[in-house]
Amino acid sequence: MTSIDSAGLKRMFDAIAVAIDADKDRLCRLDGVIGDADHGIAMALGFGAVRDALAQLDLAATGPTALLNTAAKSFLNAVGASSGPLYATAFMRAAAAVKGRAILEDADVIAMLRAMAQGIQDRGKAELGEKTLVDAWLPAAQAAGAAQEAGKTLLESLETALAAAERGAEATKDMIAAKGRSSRLGERSLGHMDPGAASAVTIINAMWKSLA
Numbered sequence: 001m002t003s004i005d006s007a008g009l010k011r012m013f014d015a016i017a018v019a020i021d022a023d024k025d026r027l028c029r030l031d032g033v034i035g036d037a038d039h040g041i042a043m044a045l046g047f048g049a050v051r052d053a054l055a056q057l058d059l060a061a062t063g064p065t066a067l068l069n070t071a072a073k074s075f076l077n078a079v080g081a082s083s084g085p086l087y088a089t090a091f092m093r094a095a096a097a098v099k100g101r102a103i104l105e106d107a108d109v110i111a112m113l114r115a116m117a118q119g120i121q122d123r124g125k126a127e128l129g130e131k132t133l134v135d136a137w138l139p140a141a142q143a144a145g146a147a148q149e150a151g152k153t154l155l156e157s158l159e160t161a162l163a164a165a166e167r168g169a170e171a172t173k174d175m176i177a178a179k180g181r182s183s184r185l186g187e188r189s190l191g192h193m194d195p196g197a198a199s200a201v202t203i204i205n206a207m208w209k210s211l212a
Contacts, residue, residue, distance in 0.1 A: 002154045004104040004211060006059045006067045012210040013054055013071060017047040019206040020199065027202075030195040034177060039195040042081045049078035063102055068095035068112075083196065086120050086133070093119030106154040109211060110144050113161065117141035131175035133196030140165035140204050155212035158204075165204045169197035 004012075020027075020043045027040030053074035054067060062070075072091035076084050097115035098108050117137040121127075126134040143164035147157040172194040 002104075002106050002109065002212070004064075004109060005102065006057075006062050006064055008211070009064055009067050009104075010054045010057075010059060012207055013047065013050050015210040016203050016206040017044075017051040019202050020044050020047045023199070023202045027195050027199050030193055030198050033192045035195060038081070039083070039199065042079050042083055043199050046075040046079040046084065046087060049074045064098045064104055065095040065100070068092070068098070082124075083133075083199075086123050089119040089123040090116035091119075106157070107148060109154055110148040110157055113144050113158075113207075114141040129175060131172045131177040131194045131197075133194065133200045135172050135175070135194065136165040136168040136197040136200035136204070139168040140200070153212075155208075158208040158212050162201070162204050162208050165197075165201045169193055169201050172197045 020040075024040035024044045027043060028037050031037050031039035050071045053070050057067065057070065059067075068091045072088040072095065075091065076088035078084070079087070093115040094112040097111045098104055101108055104112070117134075117140065120137050121134050124132060124134060126132045128135055128138055140161040144157045144161035147160040148154075152160065170193070173191055175194075176190060177194070
């Protein structure tokens with residue numbers, strides 16, 4: 001059984017910020033094919049802002065819900081692109097999912113992941129198969145939930161989530177974009193991975209390595 005406090009969540013966000021910054025150029029290249037070529041920059045700005053905001057908190061006096069709400073606000077303030085409201089909603093839903101918990105156990109972490117995915121889907125009004133980050137996040141959350149319900153450890157559940165996210169992101173290559181700027185390309189979007197799905201994999205990978 002894993003026990004994660006606010007310091008552990010801060011380390012998770014720090015790990016995501018490092019991973020996204022390292023992946024920034026690749027994400028921009030992916031976005032350059034079907035978007036504005038700035039997705040990596042936007043995500044790095046967002047998670048960099050989260051890292052800086054969390055560094056100012058007194059973690060001993062800040063519960064997971066307050067920390068996640070701080071992450072939501074700082075990400076939204078830093079990112080004006082579509083990913084800003086999506087991830088801000090994800091973190092606010094995660095905050096609500098663990099309300100009242102000072103220490104997060106395995107089931108709480110999975111509930112947080114599922115809440116993030118649902119928040120992203122609700123805010124973006126996207127369904128599976130529309131070539132968006134939902135194609136990575138939703139399968140990841142579903143896989144994590146199923147693994148946890150089957151008695152798997154947090155490490156195993158998050159590893160299963162990562163594998164599902166990777167498959168989902170890869171599958172976007174065979175989809176025609178139905179949302180956002182890339183939807184204007186129609187069939188020309190075929191053959192290219194959605195950058196939002198790609199960054200979702202980077203985020204979930206960092207979460208897995210950090211939390212488990």
